[in-house]
Amino acid sequence: EAGVTQFPSHSVIEKGQTVTLRCDPISGHDNLYWYRRVMGKEIKFLLHFVKESKQDESGMPNNRFLAERTGGTYSTLKVQPAELEDSGVYFCASSQVLAGGRGTQYFGPGTRLLVL
Amino acid sequence: AQRVTQPEKLLSVFKGAPVELKCNYSYSGSPELFWYVQYSRQRLQLLLRHISRESIKGFTADLNKGETSFHLKKPFAQEEDSAMYYCALRGGAAGNKLTFGGGTRVLVKP
Numbered sequence: 001e002a003g004v005t006q007f008p009s010h011s012v013i014e015k016g017q018t019v020t021l022r023c024d025p026i027s028g029h030d031n032l033y034w035y036r037r038v039m040g041k042e043i044k045f046l047l048h049f050v051k052e053s054k055q056d057e058s059g060m061p062n063n064r065f066l067a068e069r070t071g072g073t074y075s076t077l078k079v080q081p082a083e084l085e086d087s088g089v090y091f092c093a094s095s096q097v098l099a100g101g102r103g104t105q106y107f108g109p110g111t112r113l114l115v116l
Numbered sequence: 117a118q119r120v121t122q123p124e125k126l127l128s129v130f131k132g133a134p135v136e137l138k139c140n141y142s143y144s145g146s147p148e149l150f151w152y153v154q155y156s157r158q159r160l161q162l163l164l165r166h167i168s169r170e171s172i173k174g175f176t177a178d179l180n181k182g183e184t185s186f187h188l189k190k191p192f193a194q195e196e197d198s199a200m201y202y203c204a205l206r207g208g209a210a211g212n213k214l215t216f217g218g219g220t221r222v223l224v225k226p
Contacts, residue, residue, distance in 0.1 A: 003159070031212060033214075035214075035216075041218070042120075042216045042217060042218040043160075043202065043219075044216070045213040045215065048212055048213055055212075056212075056213060059213070095212070102148075102206065102212050104162055104165075105162075105212075105214060106161075107152075107159050107160040108159060109159045110159070110160075
């Protein structure tokens with residue numbers, strides 16, 4: 001079974017440019033999460049989709065970040081315009097929706113973003 | 117608010133020695149606690165969760181609600197245990213999101 005995949009693996013852009021990150025969850029996983037780790041800090045939650053709906057976007061830092069999950073399959077996270085402090089590793093995770101409980105979150109390899 | 121603290125950024129031990137990674141949390145309800153591990157050039161993966169009460173790769177962790185801790189232990193460290201370890205919490209009121217500690221890098225020397 002294929003795991004969570006993310007594209008690109010690395011991205012180097014200049015301040016003010018736009019970058020779009022993509023996450024493909026494990027097939028059948030309705031829950032999709034975005035997290036990020038900025039340099040020297042802990043991994044922090046950004047948002048959570050259940051199918052195509054945003055369940056929790058309390059971790060989104062500001063309106064320069066836009067996440068979508070059209071059709072409830074893959075998701076994109078767009079940063080526009082990118083700022084220096086957006087540099088870090090962006091992780092995607094997915095899990096099943098389980099009756100009576102919450103499934104294990106499986107993580108993708110991450111996208112390493114560097115804003116110059 | 118929920119918070120996870122891993123006080124050690126780096127733990128260096130010799131092969132065969134015991135290793136203990138500390139994790140303390142703050143959460144007002146009944147949390148789920150996890151340990152995730154990231155080996156070099158690999159993705160973050162679940163090592164164990166407190167509700168499973170199992171030992172994975174020789175590691176165990178006990179949830180101590182009185183001390184709000186979930187320390188990870190292994191009696192005899194192996195070189196392949198060298199990795200980054202993250203303690204994480206999932207709280208009912210906060211939905212499904214995971215709150216991570218800052219991580220502890222474990223280096224097992226031969």
